[in-house]
Amino acid sequence: MTSERCGLENFFNPRGVVLVGARRSPGFGFVLPLALQRQGWGDRLYLVNPAGGELHGMPVYPSLAEVPGEPDLAVVIVPAEAVPGVLEEVADRGIRHAVVESAGFAELGEEGRRLQKRCREVARRRGVRVIGPNCVGVVNTENRFSTVEVVEEALTPGTVGVIAQSGVFGNILLDGLHQRGVFISKAVTLGNRMDVDECEVLMYLHADRSTKVIMMYLEGAADGRRLVETLRLVTSDKPVLVLKSGRTEKGREATASHTGSLSGEDELYDAVFRQTGAVRAETLEELVDLARVFASQPLPRGNRLGIVTSSGSLGALATDAAVEAGLMLPFLSEETESRMRKIAPRWMNVRNPLDVGPSGAYLAAMKALMEDPGIDMVLSIMVMPYAVFREFQARGVSVRDFLGSASNLRALAPEKPLVVCSLGDRGFLEELDSSLGPEIPVITSPERAARALGALYAYRSFRERWG
């Protein structure tokens, strides 16, 4: 009778939500109802606390049994010891999906593990699907539903699906991603994974129409073999970007403590990601770069990179990183070369990387590379000394006047990835970002920009070999 397990849909698209553990004192139980009201969920939200009464103008029901309407998701924020009982009541109320945010389970050692096992037993027996415990649950930007309060900008609909293990981290990530131009479709923090794990969420996001790219922070796989099979399936349609911690023994110990999972050996994970076409990020910053670039750029046809730059040194740094990431910098075609020679000042070396220095030829060079059939992708390093930028500002010239619109640049070669790298004065950077975003990513490191393009190519060539 309860052996048939429900899917994850209700976690993201509930008809009604019960918050068990609403309270008047500071904390999630106080702020989450407010956030959900603000996000338009007030009429489908039911608060529960044995004390009853009212909170933020809403009735508080003393028990789940008294909740009216048709809630089909419970968000549980009660002390750990109370969770098994609450899960029984959730099931009694006919609800089959619960996000358990409470901490105090397997991450604490033996006693916590026992408690978690009890919760799991209740959930399995009663047919309740659980995300958590020790997490902050889900976000769906499409319907503005979230079981954690995030900044308003983080609810801007995007195409990146996020999977994280721990709650604080997932929360911080969501708070910061929009500042880096990454907008999400759905996000899940899995916590201790007593039931729902990364594989099931991967499959859900694989099928989700609004998700085009999946980014995942993983401390250890819940089930290694299933992870391999799942990644193989998912990456054949959508890129999966992974940051895996626990590379060192000390790092593994650290992860073992805090979400109660046991990390495996790093070399094994490396092999798994390589064989399944998952793109592994080395650092958290790189994970975010990858999400930004994969979500906005097409996959390249080949590995031939053209670099145009207004600083030779930054061009050299990007070239090093690009070659190390498996890209090549071909010679320019004869046509591109003669096209550039016509407008290049005497001091300019017409080659790849194409250092246009302070000449006015920047935009022409970028166009020439975008249109060169021997170039598969373009890295545009655009820096401007503050003094020059201020001159432009004084003359009323904006970055957009200088570069044209992002969509015009994009239209030059819609099939080629284009990434802009810039550094220097904050004012210039902000103007550049707002002129180009969201279509064209601006990355503030030549090495990270080059590596992101290398990852696009690596994923494309994996798909070609195995797709």
Next chain:
Amino acid sequence: MTSERCGLENFFNPRGVVLVGARRSPGFGFVLPLALQRQGWGDRLYLVNPAGGELHGMPVYPSLAEVPGEPDLAVVIVPAEAVPGVLEEVADRGIRHAVVESAGFAELGEEGRRLQKRCREVARRRGVRVIGPNCVGVVNTENRFSTVEVVEEALTPGTVGVIAQSGVFGNILLDGLHQRGVFISKAVTLGNRMDVDECEVLMYLHADRSTKVIMMYLEGAADGRRLVETLRLVTSDKPVLVLKSGRTEKGREATASHTGSLSGEDELYDAVFRQTGAVRAETLEELVDLARVFASQPLPRGNRLGIVTSSGSLGALATDAAVEAGLMLPFLSEETESRMRKIAPRWMNVRNPLDVGPSGAYLAAMKALMEDPGIDMVLSIMVMPYAVFREFQARGVSVRDFLGSASNLRALAPEKPLVVCSLGDRGFLEELDSSLGPEIPVITSPERAARALGALYAYRSFRERWG
């Protein structure tokens, strides 16, 4: 008579400056006089242009010969072909130091190389020391003298000496460093190095009292053997942080083009830096992190790192990077452990890395680690979900109320390096940065923060072995 070469002092502390190539049209010749006036150099600045007349309310002398006063430095911004003649006139006027900013020399190939050789011949024969060509010269924050216009904040006096090869890059670097909490003493962009090279500047900065840390971007050594000897000498007193491009063949080609130098093999450079105690950065961002941390933190006594974190995942990522950078995370001392157990909530694992989660124990944990005699340095990962930060703001609680002042934190263990890592909401980051800066660096990546601490230890142990 002219065989005795002058030192570099006049480049940084001129009595008076002639700007050859002042002009009314946009460009350096127009903006630099304005910038120097603004920086208090108007009464020691002389403009030269054959057209004569007036610029920004100052007389323009038709030739160097007509310049009054006691100028002892020339800044040359004229077309390349005119530079040999100008250098003769500079010498005729009794000036023995010239910054040649003009481009169009060895970076252009054979013809340019010949022209550069002619300039060099004049300079040698007439005893004129030259920085450049193809550069933007120098900055000295102490006397607010600069041969390039930079943002006002870049002139805030600091302790970091900067050596860069190319002009645009140096300029962009100066425009951006202050935003990352790095403040400079002196900066030099060397350009094509027809005379003054990185070794001579290293020696100058070695002797310079206001410089405590040297950061250098290098495309290729002017003289390999001399670089080894110079680095060995300098690093025994002051850390030298190096970013070297041309790691790959394509990258080397790119650098050969733009400042006319030939890059050497990367493995060789790696060995040179390792043997001389220079600290090599892998990326431009890392170079800036290193400057920030070396300029503000003491050298650690050993490699025992304590990590306190409000996010377990970020703690794990930092732990991996720290171990890979040669640091170790020791067990906490019994005293520290019992001190923490007294205040730790039940769910907290008292260990290293010390994940305090959302407990109120953050500051107490940080203090405990700072005061633990078994810990040589502390990485403090402080993140706060936006919802929590907003709660604090609403209650009028600032980061400073929460953490205390930077100098109080610093006073807990003045001999231990302390780096803070944070991520997430921009408002929180800015408040954190302004509460802790400039004494305590805030780095927005757990991996980069850990690596910077690893570099501090590596430099310290080099000094102990060879000092």
